[in-house]
Amino acid sequence: xxxxxxxxxxxxxxxxxxxxxxxxxxxxxxxxxxxxxxxxxxxxxxxxxxxxxxxxxxxxxxxxxxxxxxxxxxxxxxxxxxxxxxxxxxxxxxxxxxxxxxxxxxxxxxxxxxxxxxxxxxxxxxxxxxxxxxxxxxxxxxxxxxxxxxxxxxxxxxxxxxxxxxxxxxxxxxxxxxxxxxxxxxxxxxxxxxxxxxxxxxxxxxxxxxxxxxxxxxxxxxxxxxxxxxxxxxxxxxxxxxxxxxxxxxxxxxxxxxxxxxxxxxxxxxxxxxxxxxxxxxxxxxxxxxxxxxxxxxxxxxxxxxxxxxxxxxxxxxxxxxxxxxxxxxxxxxxxxxxxxxxxxxxxxxxxxxxxxxxxxxxxxxxxxxxxxxxxxxxxxxxxxxxxxxxxxxxxxxxxxxxxxxxxxxxxxxxxxxxxxxxxxxxxxxxxxxxxxxxxxxxxxxxxxxxxxxxxxxxxxxxxxxxxxxxxxxxxxxxxxxxxxxxxxxxxxxxxxxxxxxxxxxxxxxxxxxxxxxxxxxxxxxxxxxxxxxxxxxxxxxxxxxxxxxxxxxxxxxxxxxxxxxxxxxxxxxxxxxxxxxxxxxxxxxxxxxxxxxxxxxxxxxxxxxxxxxxxxxxxxxxxxxxxxxxxxxxxxxxxxxxxxxxxxxxxxxxxxxxxxxxxxxxxxxxxxxxxxxxxxxxxxxxxxxxxxxxxxxxxxxxxxxxxxxxxxxxxxxxxxxxxxxxxxxxxxxxxxxxxxxxxxxxxxxxxxxxxxxxxxxxxxxxxxxxxxxxxxxxxxxxxxxxxxxxxxxxxxxxxxxxxxxxxxxxxxxxxxxxxxxxxxxxxxxxxxxxxxxxxxxxxx
Numbered sequence: 001x002x003x004x005x006x007x008x009x010x011x012x013x014x015x016x017x018x019x020x021x022x023x024x025x026x027x028x029x030x031x032x033x034x035x036x037x038x039x040x041x042x043x044x045x046x047x048x049x050x051x052x053x054x055x056x057x058x059x060x061x062x063x064x065x066x067x068x069x070x071x072x073x074x075x076x077x078x079x080x081x082x083x084x085x086x087x088x089x090x091x092x093x094x095x096x097x098x099x100x101x102x103x104x105x106x107x108x109x110x111x112x113x114x115x116x117x118x119x120x121x122x123x124x125x126x127x128x129x130x131x132x133x134x135x136x137x138x139x140x141x142x143x144x145x146x147x148x149x150x151x152x153x154x155x156x157x158x159x160x161x162x163x164x165x166x167x168x169x170x171x172x173x174x175x176x177x178x179x180x181x182x183x184x185x186x187x188x189x190x191x192x193x194x195x196x197x198x199x200x201x202x203x204x205x206x207x208x209x210x211x212x213x214x215x216x217x218x219x220x221x222x223x224x225x226x227x228x229x230x231x232x233x234x235x236x237x238x239x240x241x242x243x244x245x246x247x248x249x250x251x252x253x254x255x256x257x258x259x260x261x262x263x264x265x266x267x268x269x270x271x272x273x274x275x276x277x278x279x280x281x282x283x284x285x286x287x288x289x290x291x292x293x294x295x296x297x298x299x300x301x302x303x304x305x306x307x308x309x310x311x312x313x314x315x316x317x318x319x320x321x322x323x324x325x326x327x328x329x330x331x332x333x334x335x336x337x338x339x340x341x342x343x344x345x346x347x348x349x350x351x352x353x354x355x356x357x358x359x360x361x362x363x364x365x366x367x368x369x370x371x372x373x374x375x376x377x378x379x380x381x382x383x384x385x386x387x388x389x390x391x392x393x394x395x396x397x398x399x400x401x402x403x404x405x406x407x408x409x410x411x412x413x414x415x416x417x418x419x420x421x422x423x424x425x426x427x428x429x430x431x432x433x434x435x436x437x438x439x440x441x442x443x444x445x446x447x448x449x450x451x452x453x454x455x456x457x458x459x460x461x462x463x464x465x466x467x468x469x470x471x472x473x474x475x476x477x478x479x480x481x482x483x484x485x486x487x488x489x490x491x492x493x494x495x496x497x498x499x500x501x502x503x504x505x506x507x508x509x510x511x512x513x514x515x516x517x518x519x520x521x522x523x524x525x526x527x528x529x530x531x532x533x534x535x536x537x538x539x540x541x542x543x544x545x546x547x548x549x550x551x552x553x554x555x556x557x558x559x560x561x562x563x564x565x566x567x568x569x570x571x572x573x574x575x576x577x578x579x580x581x582x583x584x585x586x587x588x589x590x591x592x593x594x595x596x597x598x599x600x601x602x603x604x605x606x607x608x609x610x611x612x613x614x615x616x617x618x619x620x621x622x623x624x625x626x627x628x629x630x631x632x633x634x635x636x637x638x639x640x641x642x643x644x645x646x647x648x649x650x651x652x653x654x655x656x657x658x659x660x661x662x663x664x665x666x667x668x669x670x671x672x673x674x675x676x677x678x679x680x681x682x683x684x685x686x687x688x689x690x691x692x693x694x695x696x697x698x699x700x701x702x703x704x705x706x707x708x709x710x711x712x713x714x715x716x717x718x719x720x721x722x723x724x725x726x727x728x729x730x731x732x733x734x735x736x737x738x739x740x741x742x743x744x745x746x747x748x749x750x751x752x753x754x755x756x757x758x759x760x761x762x763x764x765x766x767x768x769x770x771x772x773x774x775x776x777x778x779x780x781x782x783x784x785x786x787x788x789x790x791x792x793x794x795x796x797x798x799x800x801x802x803x804x805x806x807x808x809x810x811x812x813x814x815x816x817x818x819x820x821x822x823x824x825x826x827x828x829x830x831x832x833x834x835x836x837x838x839x840x841x842x843x844x845x
Contacts, residue, residue: 016211017079018168021147023204024086025172026179028140029280030197031093032057033180033273034190035133038096041609041734042104043125044578045601046547047473051392052122055385056129060137062381068142069374078146078370079212085139085146086205092136093198097191103128111582116574141381144169145374152369156295162363162373163291163356167284170352174280181273189735235300238422239362240379242307245415246358247383250351252391252408253318254279257344259401260322262476262491263459264330265339267600269740274340282345286352300361304423305433307357311416312436314350315409319443321346322405323451326458355380397473397550402455406448413440460492468558472550479558486558488527490548493596496527498559502658504690505703507533509655509712510589510625510664513671515681517588517623521545523576523605524593528555531593532563536686542569543585547601549573577604581613588622590614595627595660603740606641607732611648611665621668624649628661630753630795631802632743638756639729640739646724647731653770654720656712656791658695659753659798670716674775678706696794697826701787707780711787713770719763726759754799757792764788790824797824801833810837 036053043049068081075081092099107128114121144165152161184193258275265271297303321343332339363372395404420433456476460466464480464487471477478489486498496503507530511517518540522531525546534542546552552571556564563569572579580590592614594602604610605626614624628641642663646652649665656662682688682704691704703709715723732739746752767784797820804816814837820830 016207017151018164020082020204020207020211021165021168022172022175023200023207024082024143025169026176027086027089027197027200027204029173029176030180030184030193030200031089031136031140033177033185034193034197035096037185038100038190039129039132040575040601041577041581041604042100042107043129044575045604046573046575046578047392048122049125049575049578051389052126053129053133055389056126056133057137058381058385058388059130060134061141062378062385063134064138064141064143065145065374065381066141066378067138067374069145069371069378072145072149072370072374073368075146075149075370077212078149079208082143082146082150083205083208083212085142086201086208089136089139090198090201090205092139093194093201096194099132103132108582112584116572116579141377144377145370148373149370158363158369159294159356159360160292162359162369163287163294166355167288167291167352170280170284170287174277174284177273177277177280181270181277186736186738186741189733191735235422236362238304238418239358240376242415242419243358243376243380244383244386245411245418246311246351246354247380248387248390249314249383249408249412249415250348251384251387252395252404252411253344253347255388255391255396256318256322256401256404256408259396259471259476260405260455261339261343263456264326264333266493266598267491268598268744269600269603269737270744271600274337275344278337278340278344279348282348283352283355285345286349286354287356288352290349290353291356294357294360297360301423303357303361304419307354307361308416308419308423308433309436310350310354310357311412311419312433312440314347315412315416316436316440316443317346318405318409318412319440319447322455323447323453326453330459392473396471400471401476402451405455406444409440409444413437413444416440460489468554470550470554472548472554474548477548477551477554479554488555488559490551491599493599496529496559498527498529500690500693501529502660502693502695503529504533504693505657505712506530506591506593506625506627506662508687508690509657509662510591510623511537512673512678512681513664514589514621514623515677519543519585519587519589519619521580521585521587521590521617522593523580523591525551525555525571526593527559528561528563529559530591532560533687533690534591535563535566535568536684539568542566543572543587544569545572545574545576545579547573547575577610577613580610580617583617586617586619586622588619590618590622590624592624592626595629597629597632597739597743598746600740603732603737603743604734606644606739607734607737608644608647609734611645615648615667618667621666623667623671624665626663626665628654628663630659630661630756631748631750631799632746633752633756634742635727635756635759636729637739637742638759639724639727640732642720642724643729644732646721652720653716654714654723656695656714656788659795661714672772673710673770674772675706675779676775678709695791696797696824696828697790698828701790701826705783707783708787710767710770710779710784711791713765713767713784713788714760714792715763715765716769717765719765722763723759726763749803749805751799751803754796757795761789761792790826794824794827797821797827797830801827801829813837 036050039053040050043053072078107125110121110124147165148162151165152158180193184196294303294306329339359373359376362376363369391404395407399407416437420437457466457469460478460480464482467479467481467486469476469478475491480487480489488495511534515537520534520539520542522542522544525531525544531542531544552573555561564571592605594605596602618624633641645663645665651666651670653664653670654661655664682691688704692702694701694703701708730738767781771779800816800820800823804813813833817830817833820827
């Protein structure tokens with residue numbers, strides 16, 4: 001019988017150790033989420049930038065696990081080491097703002113000297129991320145091997161102990177993720193969240209230090225049963241490869257689930273938090289509930305058979321759940337967390353159980369437990385890195401979601417088959433495991449040859465005719481025929497059409513103020529309806545930035561695109577906020593064409609820091625224009641948007657452009673309009689044709705009439721400042737991103753725009769304030785005022801029509817149309833709706 005030297009710790013103190021392990025996991029996830037957000041402000045939130053951040057973070061965890069696993073066996077006081085790690089993390093956490101500011105300055109210098117996608121800039125970004133995140137991530141990765149060194153001493157209970165350590169730490173991580181996403185960031189902000197995490201580190205470190213003083217080493221003891229020679233090179237290599245495979249599958253599945261859910265759940269600022277929390281809860285539950293049972297098996301081959309069955313089940317569930325008919329998942333949308341739980345919990349439960357299972361196979365000698373677990377964790381994390389990079393950069397954008405599901409499940413089945421090939425022998429039959437693999441393979445072939453659902457095609461509105469669909473790096477892109485008009489959808493949300501509509505005014509209203517602008521920046525391409533209008537003016541350069549790299553070619557293929565070949569056009573696949581912050585170029589005009597406020601990443605264009613960065617990139621007499629989408633905003637949010645904007649651009653105007661108002665800021669004095677200037681611009685045929693457009697009332701209200709056009713002017717000066725004070729308002733900042741949280745409950749039936757109209761009506765600026773002094777006396781101000789009143793009334797009318805749902809009865813639709821016409825009798829959409837559902841038509845239905 002072999003004697004093992006190890007230390008028996010006082011079991012009375014263990015009940016204090018596990019809460020500290022919990023707190024360690026909690027603080028680690030606070031840091032991870034905060035770092036990801038802070039990194040997005042420095043390096044951008046494009047797929048490439050965020051993948052670099054996550055890859056470096058995981059790399060640090062893996063290196064820490066491997067390094068501390070190797071030295072853990074020689075550590076006599078692992079809890080003292082844990083205390084040191086926690087205190088170092090606290091120091092790092094408090095220094096994080098200064099460190100990110102330093103990296104921001106260096107990255108900005110590099111950004112201005114290299115192409116946005118040059119290999120050297122990518123290397124600089126990766127290096128800076130490494131300097132920021134590798135040291136703390138390495139420390140975090142070292143805690144698990146040290147915990148194992150402290151607690152695991154009995155080989156007969158290795159799986160139970162490891163599953164409890166891993167499970168408790170992961171539960172802490174799930175709580176940290178949830179608390180950070182739902183409480184700390186929205187309520188206290190980034191800086192305060194870091195301080196909370198640092199405080200937890202200090203508390204946890206002091207706890208480890210006190211326990212290390214209470215736990216005493218004792219004489220070596222002999223295990224109650226002999227150890228069998230499990231440890232051999234072949235088995236270790238097999239387990240390592242299996243660890244790598246399940247790590248790759250786990251991260252691939254996490255990205256696949258997120259993309260799959262976006263087909264029927266509208267992404268919000270909370271989506272990432274919910275997804276990560278469910279993954280962590282499932283992982284913890286699998287480890288805690290199934291891990292102890294693996295101690296009952298003394299043969300590694302039997303454990304491999306269990307592993308094989310679990311992986312085959314995981315692959316089968318992924319295939320079956322994602323290929324349920326689309327109406328089933330769409331019907332679950334109102335059920336909140338239920339779709340996340342049903343889709344992700346089964347597979348993450350299995351992944352959590354697989355961690356102690358595989359470690360049980362290779363770790364039977366307790367003096368090597370820390371080393372083996374550290375090494376296997378590092379291999380697992382390496383798989384996570386490879387899985388996330390391949391899925392994000394190849395599988396989803398180049399192969400597609402449906403094929404990605406098939407490839408990921410095939411990979412998992414391959415892991416199950418590899419395990420069973422090693423485990424099968426005459427003495428170890430594996431009929432059940434083989435049957436589970438054959439069952440999974442049968443389901444795989446069925447979904448390949450005959451699937452009950454087309455992903456993502458079947459999740460689009462059935463009333464739309466699908467013309468084309470592709471999957472980008474960040475989102476799904478589709479072109480549909482909606483009411484016989486070719487329409488662009490991004491993640492099922494309307495982004496533009498091929499025909500001229502109100503979007504063209506996003507270019508023309510500002511350019512009428514500054515027709516001599518030469519350098520123009522547009523953030524957000526859409527269908528190109530706005531961007532191409534700038535080329536009708538005498539500009540020198542038009543830079544168009546969009547975060548989705550595939551959108552440029554997709555728009556070129558399906559929408560009018562000859563303008564993209566204009567030598568003045570420069571298409572930039574980049575995060576718009578990051579580009580504005582770091583570019584060395586300066587512009588006469590910046591147009592921010594991002595308005596669906598509940599989408600993740602949009603609110604960063606409504607903070608004081610962004611406006612400061614934009615002002616710094618404007619020339620002395622430059623202008624900026626931004627959407628104010630009323631349908632998303634309550635009075636306090638509307639006031640806050642205006643207050644934040646006015647803090648940087650006090651000279652500003654508010655213009656009507658349907659319920660997506662336009663907020664125009666002037667770096668210098670406000671530029672005024674005149675009938676002569678309007679006529680001179682619109683007499684150009686290519687520009688004037690766009691003004692043969694009306695918002696709601698037929699040709700008699702076309703915008704080619706200067707008084708009708710002026711009816712879109714709403715407020716400036718004292719009245720605009722008064723609108724910024726209609727409700728308690730706050731300055732939106734990067735630290736809290738308040739807007740992203742407050743609009744996350746948006747529903748298209750809310751009719752928020754209607755609630756804002758009375759406030760605007762009470763604070764209208766005289767129309768003469770929009771024109772030059774000499775032009776005012778001869779103008780038809782009465783027509784302009786009447787049109788302005790009708791414009792505001794039409795916001796309410798449109799809100800009434802927009803509140804309808806697919807389940808509304810014909811009678812309900814008729815009533816809505818009648819109510820809309822009472823508000824604005826000229827509303828053509830309401831007239832069409834009433835005509836469509838006339839009594840004669842109702843009889844047919």
